[in-house]
Amino acid sequence: MSLPTLAVWKFASCDGCQLTLLDCEDELLALAGRVRIASFTEASSEVLPGPYDVSLVEGSITTPADERRIREVREQSRVLVTIGACATSGGIQALRNFGDVAEFAASVYASPEFISTLGTSTPISAHVPVDFELRGCPIDRHQLLETLGAFLAGRKPDLPDTSVCTECKRRGLTCVTVADGTPCLGPVTHAGCGALCPAHNRGCFGCFGPMAKPNTAALLPILRTCGMDEAAVGRVFATFNAAAPDFAAVSRERRS
Known part of the structure; x- marks a missing residue:
């Protein structure tokens, strides 16, 4: 019997939420025995082709290329979980949503015409259906392990929804x-x-x-x-x- 496959994807972000997965240490070793990590470039250069049983997506959508790539990830993923503030709400980079990105680019870059970017930073859910969201900047390691364990067991994650x-x-x-x-x-x-x-x-x-x-x-x-x-x-x-x-x-x- 083949192991379920796990993929981890990065969009516009600082990598902190992916590092939370690596920081699981002993728990990560146990997890690795129950899933096959098919794509996680933060940890390995090996990338196996999809489809994937669970995809963890870090980062917001900030470029036209991001828009295309997240649709491809969604098509290859049975379950898609967004991790962190960037993926769930656009992140701190969404401050661009309150200003003029063209003006920013002209002020920062000598040749802004070569910059391909969107006028907004938006969460993954604004572009594709999302099965579950993990909040935080960065996410909490225990919540991440609970979420992965729940999907492997075929149940809903047991996480707080209060303040x-x-x-x-x-x-x-x-x-x-x-x-x-x-x-x-x-x-x-x-x-x-x-x-x-x-x-x-x-x-x-x-x-x-x-x-x-x-x-x-x-x-x-x-x-x-x-x-x-x-x-x-x-x-x-x-x-x-x-x-x-x-x-x-x-x-x-x-x-x-």
Whole structure:
């Protein structure tokens, strides 16, 4: 009986989420015994032809070539999982969506006519159907292993869909906003990091993107009370998940 095949693909990104897979170390060895890694150029130059049972896709779509290639990946993949903020919401490079890319190119490159790029950075789901999304910048290794294990077992991944605040409560952490007046996006950010920043007395930066139905309107006056002006509020929502609709709306309002 042949092993299921796993492929890992990179688009516009920093490679951090692919490195999370390599960082699994001992677990990766166990995983390698249950799947055949058919394509993962971060780890090996060997690329086997598809189709593939599971594809992990890192990065956003930023060029016409990306648009064509992601459709090819989708056609070859039985299950497609996007990994990281770039793949799920366009990433920090989606800040281009608020400006004029032609103007940027003319300012940076001596011959901008040779630059082939799109005016936006968009998530994979804007171009092809996606079976599952893993949030984060970078993703959490335990969530990645849970997701791969679930698909190998033929079940749905068991991952949190609440806010970072719930993770703070589970860890018994003191709320940095209530105790210290620290601005924090935890109430509107998708869980998954284990409340990493609040555990070190820092406010959440929204690395995992908006939770389902975030109440940003209720959070805004709290951020102002913590000393943030309108420009700062706009900036804090325009980082790792700048193009996520719920975060982009807050940032866009403060740019208009």
